[in-house]
Amino acid sequence: MKLVCLSDNPSKPCFVLFFKGVRIMLDCGLDIKQVLHFVPLLVVPGFQVSKAHSWSQGGDKRNRVPDEVVQELKDCGGRLLVDGAPEFSIPETGIIDLSTLDAILISSYSCMLALPYITEYTGFKGTVYMTEPTLHIGRQYMEELVMYVERNPKSNVASHWKQDIILKNLPTPLRDAVNPRQWRKLYTLHDINSTLSKVQLVGFSEKLDIFGALTVTPASSGCCIGSCNWIINSKYEKICYAAGTSTLTTHPRPVDQAPLKNADVLILSCLTQTPLSLPDPMIGEFCVNAAVTVKNGGNVLVPCYASGVTFDLFECLSGHLEQCGLAGVPMYFLSPVSDSTLAYSNIFAEWLSSGKQAKVFLPECPFPHADLLSKGRLKNFSSIHTGLTTDFHTPCILFAGHPSLRMGDIVHFIELWGNSSANTIIFTEPDFPHLDALAPFLPIAMRVCYCPIDTSLNFSQANKLIRDLRPLHLVVSELYIKPPLMEPLRNDLTIDFDPSPLTYKQGEILSLPVKRQFETVEMEPELANTLEPIEVKPGSAVSMVTAALVAKDNKYILQKLPANIHLTRKRRSDGSLLWRKPYIFGAPSLHEIVDALKQYGFNSLKVEENESGSIIHLVKEDSLIQVDGNSTHIICDSEEIRLKLKEVMLKCLKQL
């Protein structure tokens, strides 16, 4: 059993598991972080971010890069960025032939954005499994990305700067770009449709059969709507893949831990990206900062994804504003897919916490944002061009994508509001380091708050979970067994397990220490009826089975041998019997053997006993029987008598 890690970012995982001849990809995350190396895309075609200007390289002449490279780069707020169509860091495609994948298991909508690169461009012929909310919300996330990128298209793909010889002469942080030559342009709407047509929907606790060899089951992971952990079972082994688990109570259905227990191997990924801050106080801080800003007449800008924690923010913030007497402050939600994400959030009752489910029984919408929308306190638009301007009141709180600040309407609003210190931008999304995200817009007058909200397991929760689940072996990212770079002494911010966990990193192939010993073979009742087990010890019986083995769809069935085949002459090439070898065992005493001989009419016996054994002379028949503990040697020249003696011996022994 092997596990190959294809992703560099443990929060956007991608693995391939080899088990029982089946190849399963676990998640297919897209590391969007690399897009931070690009110049932000403005909403209005042709415009550039105001702080961007062409790069004038200084320094040593010998290190200067050629002109075509300079044209690809822009100096943006003092940082060198790539001016071209944004590209994304996709999972490693070179290690394994991905066309041989049998299945892809997706754990949540945030871990599937690289799917089109795998299913459309590698010859993939398998099936993708995910839950219904994951499919719909994942589609919305993909479509949102595509719309952001295509809305203001950049035709040129910058590639000159990626050459190793040039890259190493560029200033940081661009020089540290991870594997830029493997970056790919974004997929298209057509790719999304084609990818998602390969999806088979699954429900929590559904048992799915993969080629008869394995059963895979999703179990709620509690991290976002429809998110799940996967349990991969053969009849005798159990592998659990836990990605993005959350033990907090938010809107999704709570985590279901029981099925993860007692696994042979537990693979853990997607732990918190902000181990130093807890989500609850951060939400509180977020609300306070937002309320203070609008109270003082400023506007609040919240870079966000179109679903997930954003819905919790709506809920908490609206409540807080009400308490502060600010219920009249409008909240705007801008995303090309806001219509869909809001509509879909109402229809996934089965996938929500029991409190939200209970509301649907009334019937009321599960999320309070439905009520906010109908009252007009929250308004959603697909972009700034679709009606926002006619109905825009300040001060306000504006939620917009994309949280990387490299595309989407958010870019426009940073340009618009960045110059006033009355306004505040509040970062909540942990996927992107906020200072890097904000870099191209610096210097900026607007107040910057950082309240990262990551509901995924933190290290103490993860360690507790692992203790509860008691896996035999644990597999984690190598990053999780060392303290974070910024806090080298915080040993509590690591995963602790005995035996020490196996670790993965991109491009590595891990052998998982699982030794298969058994396989289920079914015996037909007709065959069972012919068996005559012999009890050899109290409670233990044994019987020899010689039967036809039928292997079909990875299932094995034993049937009665057809009557017309000849067994006795069938031998292996080495001469050993292929089947029907007579097994004899027992420990008859000399006395028993002699008695048996007498019963068969052998009367002229002479018994000689010595240290190592005994010899029985059959005087009349001129034969010898040497009896020696576990063996007997019959020396007899007459075939007729030999057969008789054989019969006597078998009578004293047990035969199978």
Next chain:
Amino acid sequence: MTDIKVTPLGAHLDVGRSCILISIGGKNIMLDCGMHMGYNDDRRFPDFTYIAREGRLTDRINCVIISHFHLDHCGALPYMTEMVGYDGPVYMTHPTKAICPILLEDYRKITVERKGETNFFTSEMIKTCMKKVITVNLHQVIQVDDELEIKPYYAGHVLGAAMFQIRVGQSSVVYTGDYNMTPDRHLGAAWIDKCRPDLLITESTYATTIRDSKRCRERDFLKKVHSCVEKGGKVLIPVFALGRAQELCILLESYWDRMNLKVPIYFSLGLTEKANHYYKLYITWTSQKIKKTFVQRNMFEFKHIKAFDRAYIDNPGAMVVFATPGMLHAGLSLQIFKRWAPNENNMVIMPGYCVAGTVGHRILNGARKIEMENKQVIEVKMAVEYMSFSAHADAKGIMQLISHCEPRNVLLVHGEGEKMVFLKNKIQQEFGIDCFMPENGETSIIKTKHNIPLDTSLNLLKRQLVPADESEEPDPKHLKVLHGALLMKGSRMQLAEPATAFRELGLEEYELRFTCNITLEEEGAVSNTIDRVYRILQREFPKCAVQFSNDGSITVGESVLVKVSGEEDSKNILVSWSHQDEDIGSLIQKVLRPDPS
């Protein structure tokens, strides 16, 4: 080999009062718990005394499964859980749990408040009953206890309707509830995988109908409504708040759209929004088409259908009104009926069953003069129509489901006598499987037969899967023979290589050896005889290794030793073999021994 026992407590020869008890692998499961709306006495509810004459139901039944929210499938649930007493788990889907208490409450009101019955469950009982309900998602495998698991499939009959697979160990049963195999206006088609249950319990409401009769009935309904409003008549459709009302609304809404009709459609106030809201929130349970378009337009936000106001009753001109309650026994629907009945241009369409004693029941039985409580007599001149819109599988659909899930036996319920016999014969002919149709209270015993799973050593299995002879191509059709020792320890059965099995049992194989001397009167050098014997052995045992060893003896296979010694004129051949090679040993003797003749 375990048997499955099935006892219908009220689903045979009866549309209504579905309730089936099954016993499988030592577990007892109740499938549906419906009431019969045609009775006012004890016969209204299933006969629970059958299950437990004394003692509590909870001890006798492991779980209750409700397939959908129609009262003939869930109407007796509060009676059973609260009045007879049952505290075990009750399983239903989310929409069923949401909608079922509303219908129960509606029905309770009619029975208790209108007809003054006292021995009936209360609102409070409905609430406590619903607290015992555990919701299930489609395809979710629910472990009721260590051995019993259930799994729901989409049934497409009404919103949230499900079929259930029940499994204990290797035995399994599929219960369909009511289902529909063709997608309709707002629901998808039932689907099940090839789960090969031991028994399929299927409804057979439309056992003999082959065409998609629902389409025809819908067309019929639309035609009647259209021709009535065309003449300026008013159409009254008494409905309950949920279920059929939404189906009919979608039907009329799309027809109005298509035909570009302007005649107003009303829905009695207060109910519309709340009831339709359920459908909006459970859109994932509707058809693919509705799901796809719901972001742009939710099917259950009706354009043509507006809220009704009492003042509209006497408005001139045509209109269509959906009014509650559904049996014309009280409230707005009765009020409207009284005003519209005397006009022959008008029409009332009863889309469902009416309890005896209600105005609805009387007019359906042809009464043209109705006396009201206040002695006022209403003359019914308006047209009276009855239409059933339930989406059930027709015979073709039932056969389709059988071929989808490949059961080993079929049991028919929820249908009418003769039609069921027809279907039973058809199933037996076409699939060659047994088909049962027990009476109420009669138990069918279904015999099951299962393979016995063995924990098999992987080494043993892998060895058998490679061909015995290396020259043979691996051929999946070629007979493969497995030889091993089956170990039985307690309930565990393990198939292992004989040597491993013996080791595990602490047994040592007994060595039994034979040695024979054959004397030949043969002249010539010993080596010549050895060569001759060697050639004979090679010819006789082409598949065995026949080899010379260092001391000049010949070995055959694993344990056989042949040694030639002697003088010029006589030779002695010593043959020695172990019992496992008895066949070789005895054959060697046969070929080497000089013919006695």
